[in-house]
Amino acid sequence: MSNKTIVITRPSGQARQLSEALQASLVDSGFTKDTVPQIISLPLLTIVPKGDDVLAGRITAALKSADLAIFVSPNAIECTMRLLERSWQEVSDRPLPIGVMGGSSLAALNNHGIGLEGNATKIILPQSNAQWDSESLWSELQALNWEWSTKKVIIFKGEGGRDWLAETLKQAGAQVEAFSVYTRVPLDLNSSAWNDVHEMDFAKSLWLLTSSEAVRYLGQATLSLDLASAMCPHHNIASAAEQIGFGKVFTCEPGDEALIAASRAWLSV
Incomplete structure (x- = not known):
């Protein structure tokens, strides 16, 4: 060897x-x-999902009126779907698009059938894999030409971590609610x-x-x-x-x- x-x-x-x-x-x-x-x-780091019913209820209620959900990582996707215990298209009163940073998150969504439905969920991610980060996702979101002051965005993340995208969306006028769905425990x-x-x-x-x-x-x-x-x-x-x-x-x-x-x-x- x-x-x-x-x-x-x-x-x-x-x-x-x-x-x-x-x-x-x-x-x-x-x-x-x-x-x-x-x-x-x-x-x-070890990923520890959060699993309380109160958090699951708050997330379900928030998604009902959301216009966009953003997952910051594959871990955020896995932990959120575990909390929801239902298909993605059941969580909102309208078709709810998803923003992710890159290919690993896209694969995690696909593993849950998200983006592969008959009437597929819209998934927004940076087009260049050399720029899979929050800044590039924001560029893609800007290309939607949305009036952000009329939009509600839900962000799923781990405890702590970067808040750049949330702050940027707030500055653009969006209503932003972030949920921490897991914690990281150091080795x-x-x-x-x-x-x-x-x-x-x-x-x-x-x-x-x-x-x-x-x-x-x-x-x-x-x-x-x-x-x-x-x-x-x-x-x-x-x-x-x-x-x-x-x-x-x-x-x-x-x-x-x-x-x-x-x-x-x-x-x-």
């Missing part, structure tokens, strides 16, 4: 999906038992999940970083990050990686396919 290591820092379920896809891609591209890298899962710094990380060669490691919050938490650990490399699918994440001291910081386009391609390119050097 190669002495190179790839560290996946997503929550466990999402990390497993990316790890399996990465391993399959490496095998397909000719990597052998002697050349394949070690792949470590280090779930820096205990004494967890055994860190063991493999402490034993690896940091100079031959690539960290796949997909959350600025997770990166900031990683900075609290005592690690030789100045020897390590980071791969980031967004400039905000790259900036956070630089701030906590990664020796080399690379950027790639968003999405698992881009992360996998970038990892393969790093391994070939």
Whole structure:
């Protein structure tokens, strides 16, 4: 096995999906038992869905009169649909379009049949996967030419996180209501999940970083990050990686396919 290591820092379920896809891609591209890298899962944050009936009732009531719903992440979609326990087209008194930041969220919606109905739910997302973020979604929303002062927007998110889009919509005149449908719990710094990380060669490691919050938490650990490399699918994440001291910081386009391609390119050097 190669002495190179790839560290996946997503929550466990999402990390497993990316790890399996990465391993399959490496095998397909000719990597052998002697050349394949070690792949470590280090779930820096755990997603904990909220599940109280009061929150579910408030969300159901708000959606009845909404004009647009925005999900900030696939986690927001999964946790919201768990709370609602009904099909999307049943939640509103009118066809309710959805805004998302990128392809992973689109896939999460499709997994729930949203956007695939006979009279398909309208899904709005940035057209370029190089710009899957809230700023680009706002550009797409502006292209609708809506009179925002007459619109009610519901945003589904995690506890904390960026409020840029909500503030931008409010400044445009929209009525905005945000619901936190999950919390993020940081990985205990004494967890055994860190063991493999402490034993690896940091100079031959690539960290796949997909959350600025997770990166900031990683900075609290005592690690030789100045020897390590980071791969980031967004400039905000790259900036956070630089701030906590990664020796080399690379950027790639968003999405698992881009992360996998970038990892393969790093391994070939």
